[in-house]
Amino acid sequence: MRRVEYDHFGGPEVLHVSEVPVPTAGPGQVLVEVLSAGVGGGETAIRAGKLRRVMRLRFPQGTGNEFAGRVAAVGAGVRYRVGDLVWGLMPHGTFGAIAEQVVVPQDRLAALPAGLDPATAGAMPVSGTTAITALEEKARLRPGERLLVRGATGGVGSIAVQLGRYLGAHVTAMAGQRNLEWVRELGADAALDYRTTRPGDLEPFDVIVDLVGTDLPAYRRRLTRGGRMVALAIAPDAVARSVAATVFGRVLRRPILSFSNNPSAHTIARLTELVEAGAVRPVLDRAFPMEEIADVHRLLEAGGVRGKYVIAP
Numbered sequence: 323m324r325r326v327e328y329d330h331f332g333g334p335e336v337l338h339v340s341e342v343p344v345p346t347a348g349p350g351q352v353l354v355e356v357l358s359a360g361v362g363g364g365e366t367a368i369r370a371g372k373l374r375r376v377m378r379l380r381f382p383q384g385t386g387n388e389f390a391g392r393v394a395a396v397g398a399g400v401r402y403r404v405g406d407l408v409w410g411l412m413p414h415g416t417f418g419a420i421a422e423q424v425v426v427p428q429d430r431l432a433a434l435p436a437g438l439d440p441a442t443a444g445a446m447p448v449s450g451t452t453a454i455t456a457l458e459e460k461a462r463l464r465p466g467e468r469l470l471v472r473g474a475t476g477g478v479g480s481i482a483v484q485l486g487r488y489l490g491a492h493v494t495a496m497a498g499q500r501n502l503e504w505v506r507e508l509g510a511d512a513a514l515d516y517r518t519t520r521p522g523d524l525e526p527f528d529v530i531v532d533l534v535g536t537d538l539p540a541y542r543r544r545l546t547r548g549g550r551m552v553a554l555a556i557a558p559d560a561v562a563r564s565v566a567a568t569v570f571g572r573v574l575r576r577p578i579l580s581f582s583n584n585p586s587a588h589t590i591a592r593l594t595e596l597v598e599a600g601a602v603r604p605v606l607d608r609a610f611p612m613e614e615i616a617d618v619h620r621l622l623e624a625g626g627v628r629g630k631y632v633i634a635p
């Protein structure tokens with residue numbers, strides 16, 4: 323089967339399509355034929371080696387952590403059947419979903435929401451479960467609260483805006499100038515240009531979800547009493563400062579909450595439920611064939627994505 327890999331850190335050109343053996347599903351595991359896989363915004367920095375001090379990777383290294391597809395084979399003790407439509411994530415901290423087939427433990431999967439197109443749904447499992455964990459499980463966002471999403475038009479942000487709105491919050495999105503109108507259409511009550519808005523310009527927020535990783539202390543100061551900040555990104559050009567702010571922030575009175583997305587089967591199923599309830603939907607910018615993965619990384623690096631780019635193998 324074909325899978326996107328790279329053999330050393332570098333620019334987008336290090337990405338290539340390799341022929342590799344089809345993996346087999348052991349006990350409790352599922353072989354999934356991938357129909358779409360999302361390209362994570364953070365993966366360009368990983369590929370460039372900017373996070374090598376905080377993430378251990380082996381070469382050849384795969385890319386992509388989320389997918390939608392059809393069950394092709396099952397190991398012993400698996401509750402899914404061949405032919406079922408599913409979506410899910412690679413095991414925590416591993417990549418390789420941009421491939422024709424993947425093997426994952428069954429608890430990394432949920433049934434694909436009814437009516438969702440598997441050829442594009444791979445845009446959502448990572449973004450959706452990260453947004454659920456941030457807003458429902460960590461920040462415990464309540465109706466009527468003021469939510470700021472920083473990095474609102476990318477993969478995670480575009481779902482956090484929708485989920486924040488569904489949970490009854492007043493949502494302010496920080497985004498690039500060309501996406502301000504678009505993010506309002508997505509569900510934001512207010513949209514601010516991140517290039518011209520300084521943290522000090524902002525009214526207080528009850529919850530801040532940060533997907534950028536810079537200036538964390540300055541944004542934290544914009545929290546109300548009892549406010550919560552969830553910081554999810556490591557700024558690729560300021561890794562040490564970003565990690566230090568997050569770690570130090572944990573012990574503050576209004577702590578900076580952070581996590582590395584590792585959703586339970588329950589959280590993945592919650593995403594299916596939220597999509598079926600009409601609360602959130604995948605946000606697809608464009609789909610590409612596997613051979614164009616380097617161009618997709620170039621597009622991500624250029625900025626301006628609306629939701630996710632997906633690869634449809």
Ligand SMILES: NC(=O)c1ccc[n+]([C@@H]2O[C@H](COP(=O)([O-])OP(=O)(O)OC[C@H]3O[C@@H](n4cnc5c(N)ncnc54)[C@H](OP(=O)(O)O)[C@@H]3O)[C@@H](O)[C@H]2O)c1
Pocket residue numbers: 362363364365448449452472473474475476477478479496497498501516533534553554555556581582583584622624625626627629
């Ligand atoms: N901790 C976790 O579990 C977890 C899970 C998923 C993702 N992440 C991390 O979260 C980050 C976002 O991921 P993603 O997939 O959503 O990436 P993405 O799709 O590339 O989105 C990033 C967004 O941030 C915007 N942005 C860039 N600089 C900004 C600034 N200074 N202020 C406000 N917005 C800014 C970009 O807008 P423009 O393109 O218009 O510049 C883009 O919309 C990445 O660092 C990723 O590694 C963490």
